[in-house]
Amino acid sequence: MADLFDSSPADLPARAPSDAPRPLADRLRPRTLAEVIGQAQVLGPEAPLGAMIEGGSLSSLIFWGPPGVGKTTIARLLADQTDLHFEQISAIFSGVAELKKVFEAAKLRRRTGRGTLLFVDEIHRFNKAQQDSFLPHMEDGTILLVGATTENPSFELNAALLSRAQVLVLTRLGPADLERLMQRAEQELGRGLPLDGGARDALVEMADGDGRALLNLIEQVAAWKPGDRLDRAKLTTRLTRRAAKYDKSGDEHYNLISALHKSVRGSDPDAALYWLGRMLEGGEDPRYLARRITRMAVEDIGLADPQAQRICLDAWETYERLGSPEGELALAQSVIYLALAPKSNAGYAAYKASRAEARKTGSEPPPKHILNAPTKLMKEQGYGSGYAYDHDAEDAFSGQTYFPDGMKRGIYYLPVDRGFERDLKKRVEWFAGLRARREAGRGGPEDGGA
Template structure:
């Protein structure tokens, strides 16, 4: 794939006056787009659609600055459709009606319309339904752009009529290509050392538009020599990481943290923990989730884990940020290195399933109290053995409902403290079997 932005734009089509670097370097052909080869390549879904002449409505889902608007515009050029762009943030019902009426007139005159809707997830479900009849009769070919998961933000009827295309953030190699194109457009190299150049690419965080905006700032400087990484970070405000505390970013990162802890990788766990903090996540939420991890994935393999999480939580509440976050970070490390077991979690789920199946079965009479004469006559408490009075401190009696087969829900693992619990469980199982056989 060639670069994302064109190196020789059509000068005649440019408006007078200075234009941002990102706008000056927009591509004129889909073959100029960088970073989305999995979609635009000859074997990619968009490449196949264009080759076959069967382009349909699309939802372009991906992070900012990866080419969603550019691709939509170039698709219109490739298919000779009129390109109309609206934003769900600024477009109301009356505006949509005008867009559809204009598209109908074009359609009647033999001209199709590619309607690009930026931030399409901002439209409510009823507004999304308004696109359906115009998509079905061919009045518009809809291309929606969203940074949010379409499965949650778009209704099923719209999704059934449009194919979702997932765009990926640009990697460092893609960003370097953009930097080279920018230097050619500017006519000079950026005044950066090698490490500073790498730092600049990382600051863009996979966003091509953000990189070109940063480059524009750097190009305006007149340093005496190449700029170092420290000087770069001093002159440039680091771009905030893409993180939506109520959207996919939130759930994806907490999932990554949880699985890193479960996988006993303290370095990865700390990375995702700090990624969430840097994104503005509430440390109290992280404290709660860490405690959940201790209960679900460590449990009785290390009974101290839950207490350490609660203590870290309490320390954070007393110290606040940023000092209290260190206690949470230490809890992350402890959880990642603790022995793991989900036996307690599995036992709880198994017992709940059994309780739902047999929820009306009464306890066996011999373990029921008999505070009245009538209850004694009914056999309540009859035959009960007081465990402390037995030789081993274990009577081995049945405590399940009389008509229910004995269940086995807790199966401890051979790790951490559960190794000792398994030894105890095996001991009582043998005593119970001996009593039943005797």
Template sequence: MADLFDTSDTVPDTAPRPLADRLRPQSLEDVIGQGQVLGADAPLGVMLEAGTLGSIIFWGPPGVGKTTIARLLADATDLHFVQISAIFTGVPELRKVFDAAKLRRKTGQGTLLFVDEIHRFNKAQQDGFLPHMEDGTILLVGATTENPSFELNAALLSRSQVLVLERLGQEDLELLAQRAESELARELPLETDARRALLEMADGDGRALLNLVEQVMSWKVDAPLDVDALTNRLMKRAAQYDKSGDGHYNLISALHKSVRGSDPDASLYWFARMLEAGEDPRFLARRITRMAVEDIGLADPQAQSVCLQSWETYERLGSPEGELALAQALVYLALAPKSNGVYVAYKGARAAAKKTGSLMPPKHILNAPTRLMKDQGYGAGYAYDHDAEDGFSGQNYFPDEMGRDTYYTPVERGFERELSKRVAYFAKLRAKRDGTT
């Protein structure tokens, strides 16, 4: 009787097989791309050379070879390959997998357990792997499209090495397309630009490319197709994007940093990427407004108003017209003078407030509505600034036990250049009142 989840090939050779399956590499040397983990001096190359393969977590987008590499690692190390998916496997099935691995181990046969979408297992299920990894029952190879730092238990990560697999580049996809043409014994019926467009449609996913190639090869055409003919026949593959996953956070980070870096073109590109992927424009409106507060601040006080007006315009117009208003705000922010002076000052003040606890304000700035409070010295010695020379008393407003501190330091850009002059002016007057100049 075959082992549970045994992946040995039981399909007759005469059965039809998808192109992606027919082109599955038969050795690690045949794997396209991923030299950063498979090269002689890369992590897997070093492990295999030393004969010390340990548990691994592959982190990368779909269609870059995670399953294939895991299978080939089992072949290279004479381990029995077992594949499961966290989506379809529960605790009873896991227990059977572990029991079968234990029986195999007693006969001297090790087990490489490949777990696809491992991040979908909950904490208890992830913890269930640990004793079997520690006693050598299994060598775990997990695959995830999500950031392992956020999705996997620290205990599981501490017993594994995370290896990042990258989306395939254009040269990798071209090589894969050539292998497909060799397998099918004919060339893709595409002009040069159309061929390039087909590779772009795959969006770095090798499996997606082979599916596209197989579809194109099934067409009956009299002459090579141009880009328009190709795109009319094929729908562009949706970009890899999850509103709650890494794609979402990676792109919003790219957008924010492009604005901070004063690059309107890159800002518009990442803005468009998120919209094309289906991001809610209201989320973008909120984040754009946050950028105005965090990165432009008082260097251009108008920036916040521009963002809020653009947000309101979007709410009135809706999509797609309203998105142009958000794009205008984005360009305004990218070209505005930058300052995080207030942002830094706010964080500093919050830290000081947390540290100093419940220190009382100095008595001279406390109101004294009752005689008892006046007797306690509340309000005594308060200097009314409007009556002072230059409209500035220079009194201390920090707690007596704390002393004066400085949080806000304006930058010499935009409107904050004027605020810097005011800060310096009041500092000079304060020193004069204190008699330190």
């Protein structure tokens, strides 16, 4: 696990050379918590972990964050600083039998007066029963649990475990932190990397916030034969750009589609295009995006611009015909159109309100006057009796009720004063006034129609 250091390279003592070369990430592993940089929100004096250490009241923890930000290293250094035995397991390779052995060893160790910090990597991989097995050993002090996960603990860990551990969020490393890690690597290697400023920036971008990934890239560069300094273009031809971290079935998937949707709703085409690009670069299925973009049209634009839905469907069809990458441009153009279109959720809100009312009223039948009467019996029962054919009425509007008998008339659709819904609002208001006049027994409207 690679971490950054809070001191400049010149301030740190040189490391003793070893006979067998070790990976750079291992050679640069911090030796104290003070050497870890980044994660100030966790390790700072006023931060949760810093306060725990200062107060001598370390409790079980869950580290939630992306790969390469120091979860394992911080856990190991915590054990060193608190004089706890460090035990590490991975939920990917461990089962119930391995857990029992770990707990038994921790109990024996406790009898000798030493506690155990049990670090569980990928803890979200354990099922509910396996997660429950930690609880009694956490409660009686046999272990101090430190779990690491890249997934949202709210969804992946059970409530009982979360109630006994504090969740600390570790964040991806910033460009300045990664640059300092590069300097530290150059000190360890004993020479500078043959990169100009643009190439150094490109190397940081390729690492994508992952310190361990940066050190792996640096090892590749350092192994090249000596030659001229490389610029950005030469570097990127020699190194394959690291794919952005994107889990199409995990938190990142939902976070990014939420960001795209809210950018469209917020009428920001540039941000919407950025998140669309992020998802496509991460390998998201363009058909999924086409479906979600169409949903945005009906949910957030609606009848304020009836053309928006058609544009989304056309973009979807265009993608199906052209495929990638050409068809993705059609999706991008539909995103731009939606972001700049007038917004209204009036249709969406009306639909939800009508569904809620339908659930409450159950099986209420339609009023008999609007039911067909194909048989004599039905006619005798009053089916169709009193129905007014609207085309025969003045302004083609009879004003009769279409709701169940005895049910108060519902008002669900409240159009906004934007886009095409501005015209629909006028029609709604005109029909409402006309209906009121009909119910009052008066004639047609005085304004001459919609």
